[in-house]
Amino acid sequence: MSDQETKGLLSPLRRKLLMGMAALPAITMLPKASFAQAPATSAVNTTGLAVTDTEVTVGILHSATGTMAISETGSIEAEKLAIEQINAMGGVLGRKIKFIQEDGASDWPTFAEKAKKLLVNDKVAAIMGCWTSASRKAVLPVMEQYNGMLYYPTFYEGLEQSKNVIYTGQEATQQILAGLNWIAKEKGAKSFFFIGSDYIWPRTSNKIARKHVENVLKGKVVGEEYYALGSTQFNSVINKIKLTKPDVIFTDVVGGSNVAFYKQLKAAGIDLSKQALLTISVTEDEIDGIGGENIAGAYACMKYFQSLDNPNNKTFVPAFKKMWGEKTVIGDVTQAAYLGPWLWKLTVEKAGSFDVDKIAAASPGVEFKGAPEGYVRIHENHHLWSKTRVGRAKLDGQFELIFETADLVEPDPFPKGYQ
């Protein structure tokens, strides 16, 4: 898709948005009339979900407590914001969204238990939730058994596709390949050093990155090291980096380990303005903990940065800060979580029904033009078409957009040649 075609897509969007805005006051003036337009519950809900004439219930399932709470709080906030905004616009099929929040407590079996509770007891129409792959893996059999609908926000390793899940984050190839291409071209990089936390997402991501570096970019991986989750000692790997002098350090270290990693990197005299470092695991949320001065100059490969300059993002960021405080930062996953309720609303309206089977069938092709990251569309494989972007960390903890793909990148959860 060329740039001009993208513009062609955007201009009718602008017209529709304006039309929608013009229609808004009319709706508020005639609440009853808009109510009468809502289709009968018996028609839109044939499977006994929690849908009444005025309300529809969804679930929010994230860790509000435990080690993951720090990451997942942003997702909870984004989902609540989206629900509030949708309700202010009149809800979904004339029904206000009511949410039931459950705490996964950073414990994967608890996620499974709570997902089951939401589906079986509360009969929620959809669940916005999960963050880590482990929690998604725990919840997935429950979603498939009780036929629920999960909107999952995190960028993840791929190798999964389910009728009952919409993946609003990037799968591994979407996140990695364009970033590697860019850094190889821009910096002429030939040698890469991989450092990751030791679990499935970094391992799979690095596997894909290695194949791409070796087979496509014709470069070399000079080192690949893994550290246990929560690890804080990176001195030995930093010494190896100094010895091997890679063109690029490629990292997918997660959580609190990042704080130690970047501080030790700086203390060891590795200057990120000279040594290229590409991370796929640090968003604005993590920089909050790492400190801008420790990571300034590093490149991050994401699909969204808080600093993105587009009309959608310019309304989204202030709305988010108004609801959750001036100091909050918005990372990639938080934005992806914001997409969940909106994509669900748009799909329900397309399907004309809350039934999970109909939503699963109607999902491919659903497009959301109001996404803060720009236009997104759901693929047949229930992942999103979205752009890949590279940002450079600044001292104030924000990213400066350096590069973005011209077109949307196709999601490919089972990449051929990368397995």
Next chain:
Amino acid sequence: MIINSRFFNRSELMGFIALAAVLFVILPLTLDVFRLNLVAKYLTYAFVALGLVLCWGYGGILSLGQGVFFGLGGYCMAMFLKLEASSVENTKIQSTPGIPDFMDWNQITSLPLFWQPFHSLTFTILAIILVPGLFALIIGTAMFKRRVGGTYFAIITQAVAAILTILIVGQQGYTGGINGMTDLRTLKGWDIRPDHAKVILYFVEVVLLFACIGIAQFIRLTKLGRILVAMREQEDRVRFSGYSVANFKIFAFCMAAIFAAIGGAMFALNVGFMSPSFVGIVPSIEMVIYTAVGGRMSIFGAIWGAILVNFAKTSLSESFPQLWLFGLGALFIAVVLAFPNGLSGLWADYVQPRIDRLFASRKSKAGWKDNSVADGAPAE
């Protein structure tokens, strides 16, 4: 050597009947399948609590590593179930079909040797009991034969829990790592996921629990149980009397490990998944807390503790998703401060005397009648 001619005394019999009534009749009749399945999950911890009553309450050996045995039992069961769920047709999208999905993600191309025997259910059931049993035997022998006890023993068990978690998380190609083993489906072709299977599994678990209660009660009533208590109170005296204190301790510790392992295996069956989050330090301490809240000296108290604490956990977290941990913490502090013997202590101090008085007053009335009869027949 008559210790007690009756298997249960009156109050224990009442406790037994009450627990049986609740678990066999009341809960299955009143709860829907989802809640019943949750109770089944709580009951898996009751097995651990039961073991802790033997080992900690009676034997005085505080183990902060029961999660290890719970985990070993659970992983043995989960390995069997995972192999069955990873049949070639279920896993044909993988690069190597027929091996568990997490192995494929970690570039392992054939089933490791130590997984092979878990194709057999008989082997699995034996392993559930023997692997944790042997492991406890090794730890117990190494510790108790050298007279390591008390706090040091507790610290070592905790270290073992930490080591095992790190091992499982680190060897993710062989164990599923931090994700654990998910998506367990069938047991010998019988689907364990639908509602009717959950009900059957619940009853199987309750029957097993009562079998374990029977074993624990039997141990408690024999001379062995007496020695355990004696050892807890005055270890040296028991040793000077010629008993091998270490062997008794090892026995109690092994029994606790086996009970915990049975709980773990039932967990994998009921919940359909196993992960290292049940093996580490935190769950191990939680298991001790269930026992303390219920009452570590009482078999039934500990079981109620496991059920009620977990129930509180579920209901508090459903009602207050942000604050529930504080509520739970407050509950523990309150119970331990106010009732050091736990709920069973509360029962024994306040409820039981009243019941006894009720019985006593009836009996004295009956006794008075007997006397009058006796009075009326002095010739006899």
